[in-house]
Amino acid sequence: MDRPVNFDHDRQMLCQCCGHGWTVTLHWIERWDESKEACPGCGVTCEAEDAPRVTVDPDDAALIDEAVPTLFWYHTSTHDDWPRRSIDPAARLTATTRLMMGGNERVAAWAERQRAKALHVGTYEAAIHNMFRRIDDQADEGQQFYLYRVRLRPDVTVRPDWLIDPSNFVGDVELAEVCPPGVDVARYLNYHEDPGGLSLALGRAAIASTQRVAIPLGSALEGWAIDTAAQIQAATAPTATSAVVSDRPQKRYEPSPQSKRADRLTKAIAESLPANIRRHFWTASAYDDESTPAEWAQRMSGLVQLISSPAAVLEELDRAEITSVAK
Structure with a gap:
């Protein structure tokens, strides 16, 4: 099931200092990040240690455990075979790089950590924003991107409630940390793409099928x-x-x-x-x-x-x- 797509929808804010919650626009968040707005409840700005942050919309369908596997989820990638069955993160490392990393034993341990990372899927808005962010921040300009629509297995076990975005500074999440044994999917609050939306951290086994298109779409030159x-x-x-x-x-x-x-x-x-x-x-x-x-x-x-x-x-x-x- 697809959800309505709206990049400009209102967001929910929650103040960690006074507990006040209110609705804002993306333009308000932009001004907030520039210290031009404050919490209506206590006047704190974004400079405070416990500053208000965007939070989950209580009406988000993904908050219902049973609904999670019925929704379509999205992902953007430069790989035309995502999610790959097996990957070798060390395949392209040169002998010099392996030596700098401490030798083959440490390289093997590093590669295993890379394979243990969670996959990420989210709303259509989050997936498209992720593509633009990667082009800007990760020098992926010139790369062919693909948009994936993801269907989950109907029998996945969803972790109760939702997490604050567990990604580290490069966006990685250890799957075992968010999906302990018996859990297939963990919801988390996305701060960066589609702020306030729920995204999922999951393993490959939680995915039933995908559909893929190359983006942007190739269309006739007109208008x-x-x-x-x-x-x-x-x-x-x-x-x-x-x-x-x-x-x-x-x-x-x-x-x-x-x-x-x-x-x-x-x-x-x-x-x-x-x-x-x-x-x-x-x-x-x-x-x-x-x-x-x-x-x-x-x-x-x-x-x-x-x-x-x-x-x-x-x-x-x-x-x-x-x-x-x-x-």
Whole structure:
């Protein structure tokens, strides 16, 4: 079962100092992070040690244990075979790197810890935001991403209640720490993507099947994309200017007029998007002078579609092949 997709839905805040709870928008959270807002109950700001934080919506369907395996969950990855049956994290390590890590025995222990990590799935909004965040923070620009729709096994055992986001500073979670023996799935409050939404930490065995589409979707160049490509194409060709550094003249190349025009268009589009996605979107949609204006405009249109027209993306998933995930 799919839930309505809304990147801009209201969020619930809870003050750790006075216990006051209230509803806010993403714009409010943006101002809060800049110390421009305070708790309506006690006046504390984000600088306080026990500052208010976003919390779970009491009406979230995922709070009902029996509903968890009936809901569709989502994940984005650069792998076209996620979740992989087996992985060897040490396969690409060079002899020098292995030596720096302390030798083969320590490498083997490190690899085992990597294999023990939990998988993550969440709302559609969280999965799309995760892709933009990875492009921005983990230098995954240029990589092909895939959106997965995940169905859980109907007999999974769900850990009672929910956890505060258990991820470490790089987003990793040890599966055994959140899913002890007899537990297949643990819910946790997502602070970073779709703030306030519930995501799941789970093992591969909890997944029954997946559907996959490559994103952004490949669509025909039409409407906005055609006009945008024409605007960029019409920009003047790049020029070089001279600059003096010390006593020696050096050539300094400014960003191309095409790049500058695309940058202005990107800024206008980003300002219309949910506040928590704008910065990551900016990086993901950066203009590449090696691409044609039409290619860039088509990609930009596809990236915006992921946020503004999720129904079209979900329809593509409806048509995608269902892949069983064997235990």
